[in-house]
Amino acid sequence: MVEKLKSISKPIPWSLVVKSVVLGGVWYFLPFPFFLVLAVFFYFVPLFKPSDLGAPFVVILVLSFFLETGFWTAFFVAVVMYLILGTKDLIFINRKAIYETLVFILLFALFIYFFFEFGTWFGIMSILWSIVIGFFSFTLFRGFINYDGVLSEELGPEAGSHKFLVIGLASFFIWQLLWVLVFLPVGPTYQTAILFLVSIILLEFVLAYFSRNLTPRKVLFNFTLFFVFLVFILTSTRWEL
Numbered sequence: 001m002v003e004k005l006k007s008i009s010k011p012i013p014w015s016l017v018v019k020s021v022v023l024g025g026v027w028y029f030l031p032f033p034f035f036l037v038l039a040v041f042f043y044f045v046p047l048f049k050p051s052d053l054g055a056p057f058v059v060i061l062v063l064s065f066f067l068e069t070g071f072w073t074a075f076f077v078a079v080v081m082y083l084i085l086g087t088k089d090l091i092f093i094n095r096k097a098i099y100e101t102l103v104f105i106l107l108f109a110l111f112i113y114f115f116f117e118f119g120t121w122f123g124i125m126s127i128l129w130s131i132v133i134g135f136f137s138f139t140l141f142r143g144f145i146n147y148d149g150v151l152s153e154e155l156g157p158e159a160g161s162h163k164f165l166v167i168g169l170a171s172f173f174i175w176q177l178l179w180v181l182v183f184l185p186v187g188p189t190y191q192t193a194i195l196f197l198v199s200i201i202l203l204e205f206v207l208a209y210f211s212r213n214l215t216p217r218k219v220l221f222n223f224t225l226f227f228v229f230l231v232f233i234l235t236s237t238r239w240e241l
Contacts, residue, residue: 013086013091016082016085016086016089016091017082019042019081019082019085020078020079020081020082020085021078022038023035023038023039023042023077023078023081024074024075024077024078024081025074026038027064027069027074027077027078028069028070028071028073028074032064032065035064036061039057039061039081042081042085043057043084043085043088046089048088048089048090049088050088052087052088052143052147052148053084053087053088053099053143054143055136055139055140055142055143055144056080056084056099056102056103056106056140056143057084058139059106059110059136059139059140060077060080060081060084060106062132062136063106063109063110063113064077066113067113076109080102080105080106083098083101083102083105084102086098087099087102095147096147096150099143099144099147099150100144100203103140103141103143103144103203104196104199104200104203106136106140107136107137107140107196107199108192108196110133110136110137111133111178111191111192111195111196111199112188112192114126114129114130114133114178115181115182115188115189115191115192115195116188117129118182122182126182130175130178130179131175133174133175133178134171134172134174134175134178135171137170137171137174137175137199138167138168138170138171141167141170141171141202141203141206142163142164142167144203144207145163145167145206145207145210150207151210151211163210166206166209166210167206170202170203170205170206173198173202174195174198174199174202177194177195177198178195181194181195186233186234186237187237190233190234190237193233194230194233197226197229197230197233198226201222201223201225201226204222205219205222
C-alpha cells in the first residue's frame, strides 16, 4: 500500500514553482523586456521539444504585453507559465488534460480582453485583434491536436490531409461569431461567455472528428448542452439596447 501511494503521489516541483513566481514578479515589477528575456530563457532551457508548447507560449507572451499591470494579472501569467513549463518539461503526468486546460484558459483570456477593450465599436484595432484571435485559435487548436498522446492513434492520410481544413474552419467560425457578438447588445461578459462556450464545443468536435468518435449522439448532446447554456446566458443578461 505504501509503495502504491508513493507511485501515485509526486513531490512538489519546487523549481517549477520558483520559476513561475519569479516570472510573475518580474512581469509585475519590471519592464516587459525583462520578463520576455527570462520567459524565453526558462522555456528553451532545457531545450526539449520547444515546438510542442510553442502555441500557448507565444499567446501568453502576446497577452502579457497588452494586459494591464495588476496583482491578479501577474498571478494569471505565473499560473499559465507554470502549466506551460511543467507540461513541456514532462513534469506533469496528465499532460493532455493540462494542455487542453491551457487552450481554454488562453482563449478565455483573449476573448475577455477583446470584448472589454474593443467589443462595442468597429475600428482598425478591433479588426486587427479579431484577426489575431482567429489566428491564435487556429494555432492553439492545431498545437493541441498535434500534441503527443492527444489522439489514441496516428491519423491516416485522409484525416491528416483534412487537419488544416477542419481546424481552419473551426477558427474561421470563431472569428465570424466574434463579429456577430460585437453587434449583439449583451455586454462584454456575456459576449465572452457565448464565444467561449462555442469554442469549447468546437474543440470537442474537432477532437472527436480526428479520434473517429464523432457520432450523431455526441453531436446531439453537444448541441443540446450548447442550447441550454445559450438560453441561460441570453435570459440572464440585461440587453443594452
